[in-house]
Amino acid sequence: ADSTASAAIVEHTFNVQNLTLTRLCNRQVITAVNDSFPGPRIRVREGDTLIVHVFNKSPYNLTIHWHGIFQILSSWADGPKMVTQCPIRPRNKYTYKFKIIKQEGTLWWHAHASALRATVYGALIILPRTGNSYPFPKPYREVPILLGEWWNANIVDIQNEALALGRGPNISDACTINGWPGDLFPCCINQMYKLKVERGKTYLLRIINAALDNQLFYKIANHNMTVVAVDACYTNRYVTDVVAIASGQTVDVLLTADQPIGSYYMAARAYASALGIQFDTTTTRGVIVYDGAPPSTTPLMPVLPAFNDTPTAHKFYSNLTSLVGGPHWGPVPVKVDHKMFVTIGLALQVCPSNTTCQGPFNGTKLSAAMNNQSFVSPTGLSMLQAFFFNVGGVYTTDFPTKPPVQFDYTNASINSNLPLLFAPKGTKTTKLKFNSTVEMVLQNTAIVGVENHPMHLHGFDFHVMAQGFGNYNPDTDASKFNLFDPQMRNTIAVPVGGWSVIRFVANNPGVWFMHCHFDAHLPIGLATAFVVENGPTPATTLPPPPADLPQC
Ligand code: C2O
Numbered sequence: 347a348d349s350t351a352s353a354a355i356v357e358h359t360f361n362v363q364n365l366t367l368t369r370l371c372n373r374q375v376i377t378a379v380n381d382s383f384p385g386p387r388i389r390v391r392e393g394d395t396l397i398v399h400v401f402n403k404s405p406y407n408l409t410i411h412w413h414g415i416f417q418i419l420s421s422w423a424d425g426p427k428m429v430t431q432c433p434i435r436p437r438n439k440y441t442y443k444f445k446i447i448k449q450e451g452t453l454w455w456h457a458h459a460s461a462l463r464a465t466v467y468g469a470l471i472i473l474p475r476t477g478n479s480y481p482f483p484k485p486y487r488e489v490p491i492l493l494g495e496w497w498n499a500n501i502v503d504i505q506n507e508a509l510a511l512g513r514g515p516n517i518s519d520a521c522t523i524n525g526w527p528g529d530l531f532p533c534c535i536n537q538m539y540k541l542k543v544e545r546g547k548t549y550l551l552r553i554i555n556a557a558l559d560n561q562l563f564y565k566i567a568n569h570n571m572t573v574v575a576v577d578a579c580y581t582n583r584y585v586t587d588v589v590a591i592a593s594g595q596t597v598d599v600l601l602t603a604d605q606p607i608g609s610y611y612m613a614a615r616a617y618a619s620a621l622g623i624q625f626d627t628t629t630t631r632g633v634i635v636y637d638g639a640p641p642s643t644t645p646l647m648p649v650l651p652a653f654n655d656t657p658t659a660h661k662f663y664s665n666l667t668s669l670v671g672g673p674h675w676g677p678v679p680v681k682v683d684h685k686m687f688v689t690i691g692l693a694l695q696v697c698p699s700n701t702t703c704q705g706p707f708n709g710t711k712l713s714a715a716m717n718n719q720s721f722v723s724p725t726g727l728s729m730l731q732a733f734f735f736n737v738g739g740v741y742t743t744d745f746p747t748k749p750p751v752q753f754d755y756t757n758a759s760i761n762s763n764l765p766l767l768f769a770p771k772g773t774k775t776t777k778l779k780f781n782s783t784v785e786m787v788l789q790n791t792a793i794v795g796v797e798n799h800p801m802h803l804h805g806f807d808f809h810v811m812a813q814g815f816g817n818y819n820p821d822t823d824a825s826k827f828n829l830f831d832p833q834m835r836n837t838i839a840v841p842v843g844g845w846s847v848i849r850f851v852a853n854n855p856g857v858w859f860m861h862c863h864f865d866a867h868l869p870i871g872l873a874t875a876f877v878v879e880n881g882p883t884p885a886t887t888l889p890p891p892p893a894d895l896p897q898c
Pocket of ligand 1: 413426
Protein backbone atom coordinates (compact mmCIF):
# COMPACT_ATOMS: atom_id res chain seq x y z
CA ALA A 347 0.00 0.00 0.00
CA ASP A 348 1.11 3.56 -0.63
CA SER A 349 1.55 4.71 2.94
CA THR A 350 2.53 8.25 2.00
CA ALA A 351 -0.94 8.79 0.56
CA SER A 352 -2.27 8.97 4.11
CA ALA A 353 0.15 11.69 5.25
CA ALA A 354 -1.67 14.84 6.28
CA ILE A 355 -0.87 18.41 7.22
CA VAL A 356 -1.87 19.14 10.82
CA GLU A 357 -2.08 22.81 11.66
CA HIS A 358 -2.36 24.53 15.05
CA THR A 359 -2.26 28.09 16.33
CA PHE A 360 -0.66 28.79 19.71
CA ASN A 361 -1.63 32.04 21.35
CA VAL A 362 0.83 32.38 24.21
CA GLN A 363 -0.44 34.80 26.81
CA ASN A 364 -1.26 35.47 30.45
CA LEU A 365 -3.81 33.25 32.15
CA THR A 366 -5.01 33.60 35.74
CA LEU A 367 -5.58 30.33 37.56
CA THR A 368 -6.39 29.43 41.13
CA ARG A 369 -4.38 26.65 42.71
CA LEU A 370 -3.49 25.95 46.35
CA CYS A 371 -5.77 28.74 47.65
CA ASN A 372 -3.89 31.25 45.49
CA ARG A 373 -4.66 33.21 42.34
CA GLN A 374 -1.66 33.19 40.03
CA VAL A 375 -0.97 34.72 36.64
CA ILE A 376 0.86 32.22 34.45
CA THR A 377 1.98 32.12 30.83
CA ALA A 378 -0.14 29.60 28.95
CA VAL A 379 -1.06 28.51 25.44
CA ASN A 380 -4.63 29.10 24.21
CA ASP A 381 -5.82 29.70 27.78
CA SER A 382 -5.31 26.08 28.72
CA PHE A 383 -3.10 24.45 31.33
CA PRO A 384 -1.55 22.07 30.43
CA GLY A 385 -1.54 23.40 26.90
CA PRO A 386 -3.27 21.96 23.82
CA ARG A 387 -2.80 18.30 22.99
CA ILE A 388 -1.37 17.70 19.52
CA ARG A 389 -2.19 14.46 17.72
CA VAL A 390 -0.51 13.55 14.47
CA ARG A 391 0.25 10.40 12.54
CA GLU A 392 3.72 9.30 11.59
CA GLY A 393 4.49 10.83 8.19
CA ASP A 394 2.36 13.92 8.80
CA THR A 395 3.60 17.48 8.58
CA LEU A 396 2.94 19.59 11.67
CA ILE A 397 2.59 23.36 11.35
CA VAL A 398 2.25 25.45 14.49
CA HIS A 399 1.81 29.22 14.29
CA VAL A 400 3.12 30.66 17.56
CA PHE A 401 1.91 34.15 18.47
CA ASN A 402 3.85 35.52 21.42
CA LYS A 403 1.38 37.68 23.33
CA SER A 404 3.30 37.13 26.57
CA PRO A 405 5.70 39.67 28.09
CA TYR A 406 8.63 37.24 27.71
CA ASN A 407 11.02 36.11 25.02
CA LEU A 408 9.76 32.71 23.90
CA THR A 409 10.58 29.63 21.87
CA ILE A 410 8.82 26.26 21.62
CA HIS A 411 10.68 22.93 21.48
CA TRP A 412 9.18 19.67 20.23
CA HIS A 413 10.86 17.39 22.71
CA GLY A 414 12.05 14.16 21.08
CA ILE A 415 11.18 15.04 17.49
CA PHE A 416 14.05 14.16 15.13
CA GLN A 417 13.55 17.31 13.03
CA ILE A 418 15.06 15.66 9.98
CA LEU A 419 16.45 18.54 7.86
CA SER A 420 14.27 20.90 9.92
CA SER A 421 16.66 21.93 12.70
CA TRP A 422 15.24 25.48 12.28
CA ALA A 423 12.08 24.26 14.01
CA ASP A 424 13.78 22.58 16.97
CA GLY A 425 13.42 25.56 19.27
CA PRO A 426 16.08 25.85 22.00
CA LYS A 427 16.73 29.56 22.48
CA MET A 428 19.99 30.79 20.92
CA VAL A 429 20.90 27.25 19.84
CA THR A 430 18.61 26.90 16.82
CA GLN A 431 16.86 30.27 16.86
CA CYS A 432 16.71 33.70 18.41
CA PRO A 433 13.67 34.03 20.64
CA ILE A 434 10.25 35.13 19.43
CA ARG A 435 10.03 38.52 21.07
CA PRO A 436 6.80 39.79 22.63
CA ARG A 437 4.25 40.78 19.94
CA ASN A 438 6.08 38.66 17.34
CA LYS A 439 5.33 35.31 15.77
CA TYR A 440 7.07 32.32 14.26
CA THR A 441 5.71 29.29 12.43
CA TYR A 442 7.24 25.93 13.31
CA LYS A 443 6.92 23.50 10.43
CA PHE A 444 8.29 19.97 10.34
CA LYS A 445 7.58 16.47 9.20
CA ILE A 446 7.31 13.61 11.66
CA ILE A 447 9.31 10.76 10.22
CA LYS A 448 10.00 7.29 11.60
CA GLN A 449 8.83 7.81 15.13
CA GLU A 450 5.58 7.11 16.95
CA GLY A 451 4.40 7.15 20.53
CA THR A 452 4.29 9.83 23.18
CA LEU A 453 6.34 13.01 23.04
CA TRP A 454 5.60 16.51 24.22
CA TRP A 455 6.25 20.15 23.48
CA HIS A 456 7.42 22.88 25.84
CA ALA A 457 8.81 26.40 25.96
CA HIS A 458 12.60 26.45 25.70
CA ALA A 459 13.39 29.93 26.99
CA SER A 460 13.86 31.01 30.63
CA ALA A 461 11.70 28.90 32.96
CA LEU A 462 8.53 29.25 30.88
CA ARG A 463 8.17 25.52 30.34
CA ALA A 464 6.77 25.30 33.89
CA THR A 465 3.42 26.29 32.42
CA VAL A 466 3.94 26.25 28.65
CA TYR A 467 3.79 22.55 27.78
CA GLY A 468 1.52 19.90 26.35
CA ALA A 469 1.38 16.39 24.89
CA LEU A 470 2.50 15.58 21.34
CA ILE A 471 1.07 12.21 20.41
CA ILE A 472 2.22 10.41 17.28
CA LEU A 473 -0.09 7.67 16.10
CA PRO A 474 0.90 5.05 13.54
CA ARG A 475 0.04 5.85 9.91
CA THR A 476 -3.47 5.00 8.83
CA GLY A 477 -3.59 1.27 8.27
CA ASN A 478 -0.68 0.56 10.65
CA SER A 479 -1.28 -0.63 14.20
CA TYR A 480 0.45 -0.64 17.56
CA PRO A 481 2.72 -3.58 18.39
CA PHE A 482 0.35 -4.33 21.29
CA PRO A 483 -3.41 -4.93 21.60
CA LYS A 484 -5.46 -1.87 20.71
CA PRO A 485 -6.45 -0.07 23.93
CA TYR A 486 -10.06 0.85 24.60
CA ARG A 487 -9.07 4.47 25.28
CA GLU A 488 -5.90 6.58 25.42
CA VAL A 489 -5.21 8.88 28.33
CA PRO A 490 -2.40 11.46 28.52
CA ILE A 491 -1.02 11.83 32.05
CA LEU A 492 1.09 14.99 32.28
CA LEU A 493 3.07 15.27 35.48
CA GLY A 494 4.14 18.81 36.28
CA GLU A 495 4.99 21.29 38.99
CA TRP A 496 3.22 24.37 40.31
CA TRP A 497 4.59 27.51 41.95
CA ASN A 498 2.53 30.02 43.92
CA ALA A 499 4.66 32.69 42.29
CA ASN A 500 5.92 33.86 38.94
CA ILE A 501 8.34 31.16 37.81
CA VAL A 502 10.42 33.46 35.60
CA ASP A 503 10.96 35.79 38.59
CA ILE A 504 11.89 32.81 40.76
CA GLN A 505 14.51 31.66 38.29
CA ASN A 506 15.92 35.14 37.74
CA GLU A 507 16.24 35.65 41.48
CA ALA A 508 18.03 32.32 41.92
CA LEU A 509 20.44 33.14 39.08
CA ALA A 510 21.14 36.59 40.49
CA LEU A 511 21.87 35.17 43.94
CA GLY A 512 23.84 32.23 42.57
CA ARG A 513 21.81 29.55 44.31
CA GLY A 514 19.27 26.95 43.23
CA PRO A 515 15.65 28.07 42.69
CA ASN A 516 12.96 27.54 45.34
CA ILE A 517 11.33 24.17 45.04
CA SER A 518 7.77 24.06 43.71
CA ASP A 519 4.69 24.33 45.90
CA ALA A 520 3.09 21.22 44.41
CA CYS A 521 3.46 18.56 41.80
CA THR A 522 0.48 18.16 39.48
CA ILE A 523 -1.31 15.55 37.38
CA ASN A 524 -2.81 17.09 34.24
CA GLY A 525 -2.49 20.48 35.92
CA TRP A 526 -4.14 19.51 39.22
CA PRO A 527 -2.31 19.17 42.57
CA GLY A 528 -4.83 16.77 44.10
CA ASP A 529 -6.58 16.62 47.44
CA LEU A 530 -3.52 16.37 49.70
CA PHE A 531 -2.90 20.07 49.11
CA PRO A 532 -4.81 22.93 50.76
CA CYS A 533 -7.97 24.11 48.92
CA CYS A 534 -7.53 21.27 46.41
CA ILE A 535 -10.38 18.84 47.28
CA ASN A 536 -11.88 19.58 43.88
CA GLN A 537 -8.57 20.23 42.15
CA MET A 538 -7.89 16.61 41.41
CA TYR A 539 -7.57 14.77 38.13
CA LYS A 540 -10.25 12.11 37.76
CA LEU A 541 -10.22 9.24 35.26
CA LYS A 542 -13.37 7.18 34.76
CA VAL A 543 -12.82 3.59 33.63
CA GLU A 544 -14.96 0.60 32.73
CA ARG A 545 -14.15 -2.67 34.44
CA GLY A 546 -12.43 -5.14 32.08
CA LYS A 547 -11.22 -2.52 29.62
CA THR A 548 -7.58 -1.68 28.86
CA TYR A 549 -6.32 1.91 28.73
CA LEU A 550 -3.12 3.31 27.27
CA LEU A 551 -1.70 5.85 29.70
CA ARG A 552 0.73 8.21 27.99
CA ILE A 553 2.76 9.45 30.96
CA ILE A 554 4.89 12.57 30.48
CA ASN A 555 7.21 14.10 33.07
CA ALA A 556 6.97 17.82 32.41
CA ALA A 557 8.26 18.76 35.88
CA LEU A 558 11.04 21.33 35.96
CA ASP A 559 13.34 19.85 38.54
CA ASN A 560 11.89 16.53 39.70
CA GLN A 561 12.20 12.92 38.79
CA LEU A 562 9.06 11.13 39.87
CA PHE A 563 7.66 7.82 40.99
CA TYR A 564 4.14 7.18 39.66
CA LYS A 565 1.92 4.46 41.01
CA ILE A 566 -1.73 3.34 40.95
CA ALA A 567 -3.26 1.54 43.94
CA ASN A 568 -3.75 -2.23 43.37
CA HIS A 569 -2.96 -2.10 39.65
CA ASN A 570 0.00 -3.27 37.64
CA MET A 571 1.05 -1.42 34.53
CA THR A 572 2.61 -2.89 31.38
CA VAL A 573 5.22 -0.61 29.81
CA VAL A 574 5.04 -0.69 25.99
CA ALA A 575 7.10 2.36 25.04
CA VAL A 576 9.44 4.99 26.47
CA ASP A 577 10.37 8.30 24.80
CA ALA A 578 8.36 7.24 21.72
CA CYS A 579 10.35 4.03 21.25
CA TYR A 580 8.58 0.70 21.62
CA THR A 581 9.82 -1.59 24.36
CA ASN A 582 9.38 -5.24 25.14
CA ARG A 583 6.41 -5.44 27.47
CA TYR A 584 7.50 -4.88 31.06
CA VAL A 585 5.07 -5.38 33.94
CA THR A 586 5.58 -3.14 36.96
CA ASP A 587 3.66 -1.67 39.88
CA VAL A 588 5.66 1.56 39.79
CA VAL A 589 7.00 3.84 37.06
CA ALA A 590 10.13 5.95 37.54
CA ILE A 591 10.19 8.88 35.15
CA ALA A 592 12.81 11.60 34.84
CA SER A 593 12.08 15.14 33.76
CA GLY A 594 11.73 15.05 29.97
CA GLN A 595 10.96 11.35 29.68
CA THR A 596 7.73 9.67 28.63
CA VAL A 597 6.44 6.20 29.49
CA ASP A 598 3.49 4.50 27.76
CA VAL A 599 1.76 1.85 29.85
CA LEU A 600 -1.24 -0.40 29.37
CA LEU A 601 -3.55 -0.36 32.37
CA THR A 602 -6.31 -2.95 32.61
CA ALA A 603 -9.20 -2.10 34.91
CA ASP A 604 -9.15 -5.60 36.40
CA GLN A 605 -9.79 -4.83 40.07
CA PRO A 606 -13.10 -4.89 41.96
CA ILE A 607 -15.40 -1.99 41.09
CA GLY A 608 -14.30 0.91 43.26
CA SER A 609 -11.96 3.87 43.19
CA TYR A 610 -8.19 3.94 43.31
CA TYR A 611 -5.74 6.79 43.68
CA MET A 612 -2.92 7.34 41.21
CA ALA A 613 -0.10 9.25 42.86
CA ALA A 614 3.30 10.74 42.09
CA ARG A 615 6.09 11.93 44.33
CA ALA A 616 9.66 13.07 43.75
CA TYR A 617 12.45 10.57 43.40
CA ALA A 618 15.02 13.00 44.77
CA SER A 619 18.29 11.17 44.57
CA ALA A 620 20.34 14.21 45.48
CA LEU A 621 22.13 13.98 48.79
CA GLY A 622 22.19 16.88 51.17
CA ILE A 623 20.00 19.26 49.20
CA GLN A 624 16.43 20.36 49.68
CA PHE A 625 13.91 17.98 48.18
CA ASP A 626 10.21 17.83 47.65
CA THR A 627 8.34 15.41 49.89
CA THR A 628 4.80 16.29 48.80
CA THR A 629 2.52 13.91 46.90
CA THR A 630 0.20 14.75 44.04
CA ARG A 631 -2.67 12.43 43.37
CA GLY A 632 -5.56 11.82 41.03
CA VAL A 633 -8.28 9.22 41.18
CA ILE A 634 -9.42 6.36 38.96
CA VAL A 635 -13.11 5.68 39.37
CA TYR A 636 -14.67 2.47 38.02
CA ASP A 637 -18.01 2.80 36.31
CA GLY A 638 -20.61 1.77 38.88
CA ALA A 639 -18.53 2.60 41.95
CA PRO A 640 -20.67 4.09 44.71
CA PRO A 641 -19.87 7.82 45.03
CA SER A 642 -19.12 7.43 48.74
CA THR A 643 -16.21 4.97 48.39
CA THR A 644 -12.91 6.08 49.84
CA PRO A 645 -10.26 5.42 47.20
CA LEU A 646 -7.37 3.10 47.97
CA MET A 647 -3.97 4.83 48.17
CA PRO A 648 -0.82 3.30 46.64
CA VAL A 649 2.32 3.06 48.77
CA LEU A 650 4.93 5.09 46.89
CA PRO A 651 8.65 4.32 47.15
CA ALA A 652 10.63 6.53 49.52
CA PHE A 653 12.05 9.74 48.02
CA ASN A 654 15.56 8.22 48.01
CA ASP A 655 14.68 4.70 46.85
CA THR A 656 17.40 4.42 44.22
CA PRO A 657 17.17 0.60 43.91
CA THR A 658 13.51 0.88 42.81
CA ALA A 659 14.29 3.70 40.37
CA HIS A 660 17.31 1.86 38.95
CA LYS A 661 15.39 -1.38 38.55
CA PHE A 662 12.81 0.39 36.42
CA TYR A 663 15.32 2.47 34.46
CA SER A 664 17.64 -0.43 33.71
CA ASN A 665 15.22 -3.31 33.03
CA LEU A 666 13.63 -1.85 29.91
CA THR A 667 14.61 -3.21 26.50
CA SER A 668 13.73 -2.25 22.93
CA LEU A 669 11.24 -4.11 20.84
CA VAL A 670 13.64 -5.52 18.26
CA GLY A 671 12.05 -5.52 14.82
CA GLY A 672 9.39 -3.05 15.96
CA PRO A 673 8.25 -0.38 13.51
CA HIS A 674 11.04 2.10 14.22
CA TRP A 675 13.67 0.00 15.84
CA GLY A 676 17.20 0.86 14.75
CA PRO A 677 20.16 -1.50 14.94
CA VAL A 678 22.76 -0.81 17.63
CA PRO A 679 25.76 1.04 16.17
CA VAL A 680 28.71 -1.32 16.45
CA LYS A 681 31.52 0.73 14.96
CA VAL A 682 32.18 3.90 16.99
CA ASP A 683 33.78 6.95 15.32
CA HIS A 684 33.79 9.34 18.31
CA LYS A 685 34.39 8.06 21.82
CA MET A 686 33.69 10.57 24.53
CA PHE A 687 33.93 10.39 28.31
CA VAL A 688 31.91 13.24 29.77
CA THR A 689 31.60 14.20 33.41
CA ILE A 690 28.33 15.88 34.33
CA GLY A 691 27.62 17.74 37.52
CA LEU A 692 27.54 20.88 39.54
CA ALA A 693 30.42 23.33 39.83
CA LEU A 694 31.08 26.76 41.28
CA GLN A 695 31.85 30.27 40.15
CA VAL A 696 33.52 32.98 42.15
CA CYS A 697 31.08 35.78 42.92
CA PRO A 698 31.93 39.25 41.70
CA SER A 699 32.90 41.11 44.87
CA ASN A 700 30.08 43.65 44.62
CA THR A 701 27.23 41.11 44.55
CA THR A 702 25.19 39.34 47.19
CA CYS A 703 25.88 35.66 46.65
CA GLN A 704 24.04 32.77 48.22
CA GLY A 705 26.04 29.96 46.61
CA PRO A 706 26.88 26.70 48.38
CA PHE A 707 30.08 28.15 49.91
CA ASN A 708 31.02 31.67 50.91
CA GLY A 709 31.80 33.87 47.96
CA THR A 710 30.58 31.34 45.38
CA LYS A 711 27.76 31.02 42.90
CA LEU A 712 26.26 27.71 41.87
CA SER A 713 27.35 26.60 38.42
CA ALA A 714 27.29 23.37 36.42
CA ALA A 715 29.46 21.78 33.77
CA MET A 716 30.14 18.94 31.36
CA ASN A 717 33.81 17.97 31.21
CA ASN A 718 34.58 21.05 33.28
CA GLN A 719 33.03 23.34 30.65
CA SER A 720 30.13 25.50 31.74
CA PHE A 721 27.97 26.23 28.72
CA VAL A 722 26.95 29.79 27.92
CA SER A 723 24.43 30.63 25.19
CA PRO A 724 25.63 33.05 22.55
CA THR A 725 23.95 36.41 22.06
CA GLY A 726 23.28 38.16 18.78
CA LEU A 727 23.13 35.11 16.51
CA SER A 728 21.91 31.58 17.12
CA MET A 729 24.39 28.72 16.80
CA LEU A 730 22.41 27.24 13.92
CA GLN A 731 22.52 30.51 11.98
CA ALA A 732 26.26 30.66 12.62
CA PHE A 733 26.57 27.10 11.29
CA PHE A 734 24.47 27.70 8.21
CA PHE A 735 25.89 31.11 7.27
CA ASN A 736 29.43 30.20 8.31
CA VAL A 737 29.79 32.97 10.85
CA GLY A 738 32.73 32.61 13.22
CA GLY A 739 32.95 33.61 16.86
CA VAL A 740 29.56 32.29 17.94
CA TYR A 741 30.73 28.89 19.19
CA THR A 742 33.91 26.83 19.17
CA THR A 743 34.29 23.18 18.19
CA ASP A 744 36.73 22.18 20.92
CA PHE A 745 34.47 20.53 23.48
CA PRO A 746 36.87 18.10 25.20
CA THR A 747 36.42 14.36 24.68
CA LYS A 748 37.43 13.73 28.28
CA PRO A 749 37.72 15.67 31.55
CA PRO A 750 40.99 17.56 32.13
CA VAL A 751 41.90 15.30 35.05
CA GLN A 752 40.86 11.85 36.19
CA PHE A 753 39.91 11.20 39.81
CA ASP A 754 37.30 9.46 41.93
CA TYR A 755 34.23 11.25 40.54
CA THR A 756 31.79 9.74 43.00
CA ASN A 757 33.58 10.55 46.26
CA ALA A 758 32.11 13.72 47.72
CA SER A 759 34.44 13.88 50.71
CA ILE A 760 37.33 15.37 48.75
CA ASN A 761 35.20 18.15 47.26
CA SER A 762 37.20 21.08 48.54
CA ASN A 763 40.29 20.11 46.56
CA LEU A 764 38.68 18.99 43.36
CA PRO A 765 40.25 20.30 40.19
CA LEU A 766 36.82 20.47 38.56
CA LEU A 767 35.32 22.69 41.23
CA PHE A 768 35.53 25.93 39.26
CA ALA A 769 34.51 25.39 35.64
CA PRO A 770 35.40 27.90 32.91
CA LYS A 771 32.57 29.22 30.75
CA GLY A 772 32.35 28.82 27.01
CA THR A 773 30.20 27.78 24.05
CA LYS A 774 32.06 24.59 23.19
CA THR A 775 30.62 22.08 20.76
CA THR A 776 31.64 18.81 19.12
CA LYS A 777 31.75 18.77 15.33
CA LEU A 778 30.56 15.51 13.78
CA LYS A 779 30.77 14.22 10.24
CA PHE A 780 27.42 13.29 8.73
CA ASN A 781 26.50 9.69 9.62
CA SER A 782 29.31 9.26 12.13
CA THR A 783 28.67 7.29 15.29
CA VAL A 784 29.14 8.66 18.80
CA GLU A 785 29.60 6.80 22.06
CA MET A 786 29.34 8.87 25.22
CA VAL A 787 30.06 7.73 28.72
CA LEU A 788 28.09 10.09 30.94
CA GLN A 789 29.69 10.10 34.39
CA ASN A 790 27.96 11.88 37.27
CA THR A 791 30.28 13.69 39.63
CA ALA A 792 29.86 14.30 43.34
CA ILE A 793 31.13 17.84 43.10
CA VAL A 794 29.01 20.22 45.23
CA GLY A 795 26.09 17.76 45.14
CA VAL A 796 25.50 14.08 44.36
CA GLU A 797 22.68 13.89 41.85
CA ASN A 798 20.96 11.89 39.18
CA HIS A 799 20.94 14.17 36.12
CA PRO A 800 18.39 13.52 33.34
CA MET A 801 20.45 14.16 30.20
CA HIS A 802 18.49 15.02 27.06
CA LEU A 803 19.80 14.97 23.50
CA HIS A 804 17.97 16.98 20.84
CA GLY A 805 17.45 15.58 17.36
CA PHE A 806 18.31 11.92 18.00
CA ASP A 807 17.30 8.87 19.96
CA PHE A 808 20.23 7.04 21.47
CA HIS A 809 20.77 3.45 22.52
CA VAL A 810 21.44 2.94 26.22
CA MET A 811 24.34 0.47 26.19
CA ALA A 812 24.75 0.07 29.97
CA GLN A 813 24.31 1.90 33.26
CA GLY A 814 25.91 1.47 36.65
CA PHE A 815 27.10 2.98 39.91
CA GLY A 816 30.50 4.30 40.91
CA ASN A 817 33.18 5.28 38.41
CA TYR A 818 32.88 3.89 34.89
CA ASN A 819 35.65 1.42 34.17
CA PRO A 820 36.27 0.85 30.44
CA ASP A 821 38.06 -2.44 31.10
CA THR A 822 35.21 -4.13 32.93
CA ASP A 823 32.04 -2.15 32.17
CA ALA A 824 32.20 -2.33 28.37
CA SER A 825 31.49 -6.05 28.69
CA LYS A 826 28.08 -5.15 30.16
CA PHE A 827 26.92 -3.44 26.96
CA ASN A 828 23.61 -4.62 25.58
CA LEU A 829 24.37 -4.99 21.88
CA PHE A 830 21.11 -6.77 21.11
CA ASP A 831 18.04 -4.94 22.43
CA PRO A 832 19.10 -1.85 24.41
CA GLN A 833 16.36 0.66 25.20
CA MET A 834 16.27 3.75 22.99
CA ARG A 835 15.57 7.13 24.51
CA ASN A 836 16.04 10.86 24.11
CA THR A 837 16.53 11.46 27.85
CA ILE A 838 18.55 9.30 30.23
CA ALA A 839 18.52 9.51 34.01
CA VAL A 840 22.22 8.96 34.70
CA PRO A 841 22.29 6.97 37.98
CA VAL A 842 23.12 8.93 41.14
CA GLY A 843 26.82 8.47 41.83
CA GLY A 844 27.08 6.49 38.61
CA TRP A 845 27.24 6.45 34.82
CA SER A 846 25.40 5.62 31.60
CA VAL A 847 26.82 4.80 28.19
CA ILE A 848 24.88 5.89 25.11
CA ARG A 849 25.41 5.60 21.34
CA PHE A 850 23.82 7.47 18.48
CA VAL A 851 24.28 8.02 14.76
CA ALA A 852 24.69 11.65 13.71
CA ASN A 853 22.51 11.31 10.62
CA ASN A 854 20.89 14.74 10.67
CA PRO A 855 22.75 17.98 9.86
CA GLY A 856 22.29 20.92 12.21
CA VAL A 857 23.13 22.06 15.72
CA TRP A 858 21.80 19.75 18.41
CA PHE A 859 21.63 20.72 22.05
CA MET A 860 22.41 18.27 24.83
CA HIS A 861 21.65 19.25 28.41
CA CYS A 862 20.40 18.34 31.82
CA HIS A 863 16.60 18.44 31.75
CA PHE A 864 16.48 19.87 35.26
CA ASP A 865 15.55 23.43 34.43
CA ALA A 866 17.65 24.66 37.35
CA HIS A 867 20.82 23.23 35.75
CA LEU A 868 20.39 24.49 32.20
CA PRO A 869 20.98 28.23 32.67
CA ILE A 870 24.01 27.54 34.88
CA GLY A 871 25.79 25.57 32.18
CA LEU A 872 25.02 21.82 32.28
CA ALA A 873 24.92 21.67 28.50
CA THR A 874 26.84 21.27 25.28
CA ALA A 875 25.94 20.91 21.60
CA PHE A 876 26.77 18.77 18.59
CA VAL A 877 27.34 20.40 15.21
CA VAL A 878 26.52 17.79 12.58
CA GLU A 879 27.89 18.62 9.13
CA ASN A 880 25.86 18.29 5.98
CA GLY A 881 25.93 15.02 4.07
CA PRO A 882 27.08 14.61 0.48
CA THR A 883 23.73 15.12 -1.30
CA PRO A 884 20.98 17.75 -1.37
CA ALA A 885 18.81 15.23 0.49
CA THR A 886 21.29 15.29 3.38
CA THR A 887 21.87 19.06 3.43
CA LEU A 888 20.16 21.47 5.80
CA PRO A 889 17.91 23.80 3.78
CA PRO A 890 17.97 27.56 4.38
CA PRO A 891 15.96 29.00 7.29
CA PRO A 892 12.31 29.88 6.85
CA ALA A 893 11.75 33.56 5.99
CA ASP A 894 10.09 34.29 9.33
CA LEU A 895 12.92 32.91 11.50
CA PRO A 896 13.17 35.38 14.40
CA GLN A 897 16.22 37.64 14.37
CA CYS A 898 17.97 38.76 17.54
CU1 C2O B 1 12.76 19.01 26.72
CU2 C2O B 1 16.16 20.91 25.43
O1 C2O B 1 14.45 20.05 26.13
